[in-house]
Amino acid sequence: MSISKKPSHDASFVQKYVFSTDHKIIGIQYGLTSLFFLLFGFGLMMIMRWQLAYPGHALPVMGTIFGENNMPGGIMLPEFYNQLGAMHGTIMVFLGVVPLGFGGFGNYLIPLQIGAKDMAFPRLNLLSYWIFFAAGGLMLASFFLPGGPTGNGWTSYPPLSDLAHDGQSIWLVGMFLIIISSLFSSINFIVTIFQLRAPGMTFERLPFFIWAQLVTAFLLLLAFPPLEGAAFMQLMDRLLGTSFFLPSGLDVSGQVLTNISGGGNALLWQHLFWFLGHPEVYVIILPALGIVTEIIANNTRKPISGFNYMRYSVIFLGFLSFIVWSHHMYLTGMGTNVTAFFQTTTMLVSIPSVIIISGLFITLWGGSIRFNSPMLFALAFLPMFGFGGLTGLPLGLATTDIPLHDTYYVIGHFHYVVAPGVIFAIFGGIYYWFPKATGRKMNETLGRLHFWPTLICMNLVFFPMLIQGIAGVNRRLYDGGESYLFMHDVLYWNVIISWAVWVMAVAQIPFIFNFFWSIFQGEKVTSDNPWEATTLEWAAPTPPPHGNFTKKITVYRGPYEYSLEGASKDYSPQFEKDI
């Protein structure tokens, strides 16, 4: 069966590259859009870090472009700080990292890695991207509202968010769209993985990346609907006068609120939010673990150690992630039994996580390690992500959460997971699959120039936050802690952190340059399988045409058969019959 006519020549540019149903184009669209949002969210943080390092000083050079409402004379107002913070969190999570790992890498690679022509529902896929795009546009547009975007944290706790200005409504509608888009994608991914595997691609032979994406899709499918409901309820509270989250008798700024019906429960939102919020963490992490696993197997030239355990662990992790959400809420007034339950599940989660990370660490032993750019990022992921996980333990124990909750310790902890952790995995993935998507490799020297400064800066940014957190510096403080005497001993870190953030921004220039330059000028690959890898995407032509494969794909073995005894070369691809 020879697949795929070339897209008929009358397919217009718009059909081919804008409203395409090809999973690869959609994947690249997701990828570029979310890379833009990552950069944007990072930009917001760069501005915030000026205020934290030099509270009350006018922002140099670009201070005035934000307008008198936000930064009169270049000096940031607290409202604007809160808005930037809330939008940083929202954009990074919902418009940056998740759509990149799931929408971008998932779309591009899932059909290729399982030997399918496309997703099960290509048009649903198209719809899903454009809904996501609209949501992103809406979130950006909220910056231009008279009152600015939402400023209530990415968590939007009522009553504050119920009573806030219009930016909050836009945020809710944006979230609503993001959730619809994710639900479409997750259904699509699940059906594709179950139904469209090439002959011979049994579940045992699925690469870890696919397992990770499958579990991610289930998490999105099952965890997002409660937040969809909650977002709707909050929107009704705001627009239709309901009081799902507003208790009776609120007295705001000396005014008893008489225009609300009352009788609601503010805590309810927190439960609904974190019921998604925690699985969302795994939605962020799992695609990254998938990417890193592929890169490590390829560059150690070894099978993944304990692959079986890793597979079960990722499923177990998926289940457990649904029953830990209240560890974000220990201090809301919980009794002993409830906290005991959630502390226990939280400690349990660490077991499959450790198994997965250990599997990757042990794979390195005995390998013949190639240090190329993808591998550097994948390797750095391990200790950084591991450290992020370890610093989660004191937050998972309710007792030590008391001094640490809502401090910069939390910010340091989860940023170790998402920034030098997940973002590094994503960088590694871009360097690794770039040749498949473009036919050219990214430049190695620039890759190193990107890697080392970024790694150092990441640690200079996030390690001090842990120290500040232990000293009791709270997060979400507009003046970085100046108002509190007891914080003064650790405030010198604010300047160091901020400068590290700005230097890190400079360190992204080699990457951005490399990315665009290599599309046109990078070293051409001479084979469809330049990394000598084993999984199916490397059987497709480079770049893969609409429909992906030009020859019939049959799968003969597991995903990581490197350095097999008696094989003619040190890799035995899944798609080759003879080893």
Next chain:
Amino acid sequence: MGILKYIFPMQPLASVEGRDIDTLMYLIHGLILVLFVGWAVYFIVVLIKFRKSNNPKVQRTSSASKISTMVEWGVAALEFLLLFAFSIPFWAVHVASKPEYKNVLEIRVVAQQFAWNVHYAGPDGKFGRASAKFLDDNPLGLDPDDPDGKDDITTMNQIYVPVNKTILISLTSKDVVHSLGIPAMRVKQDVIPGMSTTVWFTPIKKGQFEIVCSQLCGLGHYRMRGIVNVVSQMDFDRWIQEQKGNHD
């Protein structure tokens, strides 16, 4: 030990109950340190020993996985030890239940954007009734006709307490979610409108200790600061008398 001040700068402890929290903080961070250093050493060795130039040919068998399995179980065991021996009992005794002693001073704190209203029962030990009706007259809404409220004392952002006496604070909020954090006392408790929560501690040092609002509550969140003034019992009694004097 000096370096600990820079990398582990916990606030000097000022309460009885916080000692257990500190112990657990040190234990768990010790565990983190040991694990991370262990991993890091392994990692560096592996990256040198098995780089392609040092190890051109892959060795597929290894004993590393046995050791790692043992480490994994060991870590899990330690985590559960800390959980069951420290964390759960601490919560049961110090957070989820009220202090057992008789000699407790009860205070009410009502949070609002962006201040802490403090309410003492006064010499009669009885809190006066509060109602939204009277919020226009005073920030706590105290009923001027309630005899129990006649000797009540109210302050804003300043809590006065005697040293070595257990302080039980009942918390409510008038508007949005706040959180009463007193780092030196190792307590933090969310204050959620529509709910009443409590927090308690026994100060062991005289001095001024800052209160930090620990939930985003709006544009003034960063300056929602209060002070716990821990004074001797004598000074405290005198303060109560003075306040009552002001009242009449």
